[in-house]
Amino acid sequence: MYYVQSMLVSDTAEKIKKMEIRGAGRIARAAVAALKAHSEIAPSRDLSEYRKEMVTAADLLIATRPTAVSLPNAVHLVMRSLTLDTPSVSSAKEEFSRACQDFIRSSENAIQRIGEVGARHIRDGDVILTHCNSEAALECLLTAHRKGVRFSVYATEVRPGNQGLLTIGTLNRAGIPTTYIVDSAVRYFMKEIDRVIVGADAVSVNGAVVNKIGTSQIALAAHEARTSFLVAAETYKFAPRTILGEYIEIEERASSEVLPDPMAKAHPFITVRNPVFDVTPPEYVNLIVTEEGAIPPQMAYIIIRDYLGWEIGDFEARTR
Numbered sequence: 001m002y003y004v005q006s007m008l009v010s011d012t013a014e015k016i017k018k019m020e021i022r023g024a025g026r027i028a029r030a031a032v033a034a035l036k037a038h039s040e041i042a043p044s045r046d047l048s049e050y051r052k053e054m055v056t057a058a059d060l061l062i063a064t065r066p067t068a069v070s071l072p073n074a075v076h077l078v079m080r081s082l083t084l085d086t087p088s089v090s091s092a093k094e095e096f097s098r099a100c101q102d103f104i105r106s107s108e109n110a111i112q113r114i115g116e117v118g119a120r121h122i123r124d125g126d127v128i129l130t131h132c133n134s135e136a137a138l139e140c141l142l143t144a145h146r147k148g149v150r151f152s153v154y155a156t157e158v159r160p161g162n163q164g165l166l167t168i169g170t171l172n173r174a175g176i177p178t179t180y181i182v183d184s185a186v187r188y189f190m191k192e193i194d195r196v197i198v199g200a201d202a203v204s205v206n207g208a209v210v211n212k213i214g215t216s217q218i219a220l221a222a223h224e225a226r227t228s229f230l231v232a233a234e235t236y237k238f239a240p241r242t243i244l245g246e247y248i249e250i251e252e253r254a255s256s257e258v259l260p261d262p263m264a265k266a267h268p269f270i271t272v273r274n275p276v277f278d279v280t281p282p283e284y285v286n287l288i289v290t291e292e293g294a295i296p297p298q299m300a301y302i303i304i305r306d307y308l309g310w311e312i313g314d315f316e317a318r319t320r
Contacts, residue, residue, distance in 0.1 A: 009034050009057045016071075017064040019161070023135050024201050024237055025111060028074035029104050031061045035078060036100035044089045051082050054096070066249040069202040073236040073308060078103055110234045110291035115139030118197065118232050118289040119147060126151040126194040129186070129222075132212035133163040134199020136232035138170055140289065141197065145176050152177040154193065158212060159183055160257045160274065183214050187221040196222045200233035200288075204242040205304060207282030207297020209233075210250070213275055219284035231280075232289045235307040238300055251276045 012034035015021045021030045035057060042053045058075045065071055081099040086092040118140025122128065128151055130137050141153060153171055155178055158164040164180065171178045181189060196218060202210040209215070209231050222229045239248055255264065255272035264272065282297035292307060 009038050009060060013061050013064045016061070022163070023133065024070035024199070025107055025135050025234060027065060028070040028236060029107050031071055032074050032078055032100045032103050034061065035075070036097055039093055039096050039100075042093075044093075047086065047089050047092060050089050050092060054079065054082060066251055069239040069248065070234070070237045073238075073240070074103060074107075077236065077308070107234065107236070110236075111135055111139050113291035114232050114234065114289055115143035117291075117294055118230065119144035119149070121195065121228075121230060121287070121289070121294070122149050122151055122197075123194075124150050127154065127192055128152070129154040129156075129189070129193045129196045129218070130167065131156045131164075131183075131186075131196075131198045131215055131218055132158050133166040133170075134211075134232060136234060136289075137197045137199040138167065140230075140232055141171070141176060142174055145174055152179070154179045154181055154189055156186065156214065156218075157182045158214070163212070186214075186218050190221045190225045190227060193222070193225070193227050195228040195230060197230045197232060200231050200237050201277055202248050203231070203233055203238045203288060203297075203300055203303075204248060204279075205239070205301050206242070207285060207288070207300045209280040209282075209285055209288070209297075210239075210248050210277050211280065213278050216278040216280045216284075219280040223284045228286045229280075229284055230287050230289055230294075231285055235290050235292060235303050238303045238308060240304050240308055243301070243304065248279075250278070 012030055016027050038057050043049045058079055062072050078099040081095045114136045122144040155167045156164050168178055168180050198215055200209045200211050219229050253274045253276055255274055258274050259272045285297045287294045
């Protein structure tokens with residue numbers, strides 16, 4: 001039974017790594033759900049043994065996607081319930097299960113709340129541009145549509161993963177008029193756009209936004225055209241270690257996603273780079289819409305301190 005449960009954590013980690021589970025919120029909830037299930041049959045003889053086993057499982061999950069800070073934040077939020085003050089393994093497991101349930105519930109509620117806040121920034125007649133397949137950004141559009149706001153959307157293709165197909169599927173099912181465009185056409189159409197709404201995989205302490213590759217180019221085009229640029233992001237996507245000046249690691253994926261292996265072999269002098277994300281400077285961002293409200297990017301530190309519970313001392317203690 002214990003081996004099967006360990007495989008569940010490994011299976012979840014593999015699905016996250018292969019992007020079978022995608023989207024920062026979905027990744028975070030899947031990881032927490034796997035940890036909760038793992039805890040239920042983890043060793044129960046000794047508290048330190050149990051905590052060690054949970055740390056091992058948590059580290060395995062965290063290592064899968066270096067850019068998606070929702071993953072370590074989610075793990076941090078639930079793992080901090082495992083304190084040495086807990087009187088027994090059974091009570092530790094109860095506390096941990098409750099922490100996991102609270103996180104999953106608050107994460108799901110966060111999307112709904114972001115949708116409510118973001119919908120207030122969409123007006124009748126607006127033309128919205130969105131990029132990639134952000135659960136939070138889409139909820140802003142879906143909520144506005146349910147409230148009777150009439151608008152249309154431009155959705156990008158999102159090469160090389162073609163996540164735009166998922167986005168237009170969602171918008172089509174909702175009956176929202178949508179135009180599907182290739183990524184490189186964004187600047188051409190920007191003069192028709194009233195506002196851009198995208199998601200985020202991470203937000204740094206200075207308000208810079210890490211999101212799907214191509215986002216920074218869209219932000220630059222929007223800035224040039226004086227088009228509002230909004231980011232929809234749950235608070236657990238804010239990156240606490242950037243307080244110490246650490247950079248968010250930008251993941252690069254296999255070159256075969258861009259140039260299939262048979263074609264690559266026919267071009268032996270060609271190197272393919274495939275970064276998954278890029279960084280949008282805070283000066284190109286008008287607002288970050290969170291479940292706690294819409295904030296300017298300069299307030300990112302407040303989110304890290306007050307809502308994620310990280311302080312500089314937490315990191316200093318870990319580096320000693």
